[in-house]
Each structure stands twice: as C-alpha cells, then as structure tokens.
Amino acid sequence: MQSNMPDIADTAPALQSGKLDWVGMADIELPFIFESRDLAAINVNAKARAFVNLHKEDAKGIHMSRLFLALDTLSTEQQVNPLTIAQALDTFISSHEGLSDQAKIEFKFELPLRRKSLLSGKAGWKSYPLTIEAKIDRGVLSFELSLDVTYSSTCPCSAALARQLIQQAFAEKFSGQTLNHEHVLNWLGSTDGIVATPHSQRSIANVKVKLASNITEFDILSLIDTLEGELKTPVQAAVKREDEQEFARLNGQNLMFCEDAARKIKAVLEDAQYADYWLQINHYESLHAHDAVAIAVKGIDGGYQP
Numbered sequence: 001m002q003s004n005m006p007d008i009a010d011t012a013p014a015l016q017s018g019k020l021d022w023v024g025m026a027d028i029e030l031p032f033i034f035e036s037r038d039l040a041a042i043n044v045n046a047k048a049r050a051f052v053n054l055h056k057e058d059a060k061g062i063h064m065s066r067l068f069l070a071l072d073t074l075s076t077e078q079q080v081n082p083l084t085i086a087q088a089l090d091t092f093i094s095s096h097e098g099l100s101d102q103a104k105i106e107f108k109f110e111l112p113l114r115r116k117s118l119l120s121g122k123a124g125w126k127s128y129p130l131t132i133e134a135k136i137d138r139g140v141l142s143f144e145l146s147l148d149v150t151y152s153s154t155c156p157c158s159a160a161l162a163r164q165l166i167q168q169a170f171a172e173k174f175s176g177q178t179l180n181h182e183h184v185l186n187w188l189g190s191t192d193g194i195v196a197t198p199h200s201q202r203s204i205a206n207v208k209v210k211l212a213s214n215i216t217e218f219d220i221l222s223l224i225d226t227l228e229g230e231l232k233t234p235v236q237a238a239v240k241r242e243d244e245q246e247f248a249r250l251n252g253q254n255l256m257f258c259e260d261a262a263r264k265i266k267a268v269l270e271d272a273q274y275a276d277y278w279l280q281i282n283h284y285e286s287l288h289a290h291d292a293v294a295i296a297v298k299g300i301d302g303g304y305q306p
C-alpha cells in the first residue's frame with residue numbers, strides 16, 4: 001500500500017538546500033514505565049521531544065514517523081532507562097542513514113515519590129518535576145538530568161531582626177524585676193513573648209547534572225535525597241503537629257539566603273563528581289514582590305554556562 005503513495009520526504013526537492021541542527025517533534029504525549037535505582041518501576045505521563053540533525057543539504061526532510069514509532073516502542077514494549085533510551089537514539093540514527101548523525105530525546109514528567117514525614121512516621125506522595133535529555137553526537141552518548149527541589153527558606157536577616165525585637169520586649173517586660181522562672185516561661189509561650197517572627201518563603205532549586213555516558217541506570221532518588229538532605233527544609237507531604245514543630249525547628253536552625261542555598265548545593269554537586277552541573281536557586285520572597293536568585297555552574301571548558 002505505502003509503495004504506491006508519494007513519499008515527499010524521500011523524493012521531493014528541498015525548497016532551499018542547507019544543513020539543519022535539529023529537526024523532529026515536540027510535545028509528544030508519551031506514557032511509559034520509568035526505572036531508576038531503588039525505586040519500583042513507575043508509570044509516568046511524559047511529554048517528549050525527539051530530534052535528529054539533517055546534515056544532507058538537499059534532502060527534503062527527515063522521517064518523523066520513524067522517530068515517533070521508536071518512541072512508541074519505548075513506551076509500549078520497554079521500560080525507560082539509559083539502555084533503552086540509547087537504543088531508541090540508535091534507531092533514530094539508523095533509520096536516517098545518510099541524513100543524520102546526531103539524535104536527541106527529551107522526556108519531561110513528574111516523578112511521584114513516597115516521602116516520609118519528619119517525626120510522626122506517616123508518609124505521602126510528593127511529585128518532582130524531572131527532565132531527562134539524552135543525545136548521541138557522532139557516536140558519543142550523553143545524558144543530562146534536570147530536577148526541581150522545593151523547600152522552605154527562612155531569612156537570616158529577618159530572623160536577627162525578630163530576635164532583636166524579642167530581646168527588646170523582654171527588656172521592657174522584666175526590667176528591674178527579679179526573674180521568676182515560671183513567669184518568664186509563660187511569657188515566652190505567649191505572642192507577647194515571641195513578638196516577631198522571621199519571614200520564610202517557598203523556594204525552588206533547579207538543578208541540572210551531566211551524567212556519565214556509560215551509566216546503566218538512573219539514580220534520581222539519591223540525587224533528590226542528597227539535595228533535600230543538604231537543604232534540610234524540603235516541603236513536606238504528610239504533616240502532623242510533631243512534624244510541623246520539627247519543620248519549624250529545622251527552619252530556625254537552617255536560616256539561609258539564596259547564596260547560602262546555592263553554595264550548599266554547589267558543594268554537594270562537587271562532591272558527587274558530576275561531569276558538569278548547573279544550578280539556579282529561587283527564593284520566592286514573601287518580604288518582596290520580586291525573587292532572590294543565585295546561579296552557579298561547575299565551570300568547565302565547553303560546559304554549562306551560568
């Protein structure tokens with residue numbers, strides 16, 4: 001049937017000759033089963049982008065359906081991991097012999113994880129926005145992961161100013177008095193005692209890491225655990241009162257500017273020895289209507305730019 005049909009991509013002349021860096025499809029709906037170390041294989045609903053280069057200058061176009069069907073195989077017959085993504089990339093190239101020697105796949109999806117509460121032993125779902133980009137460039141495979149981690153940041157400046165007000169209130173309340181333990185304790189437990197509270201804000205760390213090309217599995221959980229463990233105040237799923245109190249304690253003991261968060265994340269990414277990394281810290285201010293932002297990269301030649 002197909003052989004009787006006109007095949008424009010193969011036979012029609014290009015309107016204008018020239019090489020193209022990437023040609024393909026964006027925003028493809030692609031449910032698949034995702035695999036990553038220490039996680040049960042999980043169904044996710046990804047949006048995919050799929051591309052090859054077009055280095056044959058006079059070819060009319062690439063064969064979109066071949067990319068689409070290779071992704072469909074990944075979605076329906078395989079589980080998604082570095083090995084199957086590499087196979088799909090190989091199929092992109094082998095199905096475009098003479099046209100392409102580079103291929104790229106991008107998957108964007110939310111990864112739902114069970115997260116434990118701080119103290120109460122409860123658990124709940126929390127979703128992490130994740131993008132996986134895989135590329136073959138003239139035979140060289142590379143993987144990149146982008147991840148957002150949401151956390152709470154309490155302003156150290158605001159905390160110091162609030163403490164000063166609390167000290168002033170104490171000085172006024174108890175000046176010239178012999179301190180009575182119970183009286184002071186009760187006063188500290190009142191809103192008059194803690195007369196000011198520092199502001200904190202929902203904050204997001206956007207992190208991008210370049211993975212080794214020979215990986216056989218993703219390890220998203222350990223990256224998330226490392227980032228959240230360093231920040232100390234990730235947003236919570238299940239929260240009972242003891243968890244909320246612990247969260248308040250952790251916020252009070254981990255005051256941070258966006259610079260502090262950026263340096264902490266930079267240090268753990270350095271330790272983890274990623275081939276390259278890029279990070280952007282966003283503190284969505286509650287004091288200001290604008291945000292506080294810090295950006296850092298590993299700083300290698302030809303690597304990510306800030």
Ligand SMILES: Nc1nc2c(ncn2[C@@H]2O[C@H](COP(=O)(O)OP(=O)(O)OP(=O)(O)O)[C@@H](O)[C@H]2O)c(=O)[nH]1
Nearest residue numbers: 002006007008009010060061062063064065066067
């Ligand atoms: N290359 C290209 N194809 C497009 C574009 N927009 C839509 N398509 C369609 O993508 C469809 C699939 O193209 P091919 O992969 O060449 O389809 P095919 O010829 O049936 O498949 P093969 O026999 O494997 O070549 C065609 O029907 C095109 O019309 C575009 O901008 N560029």
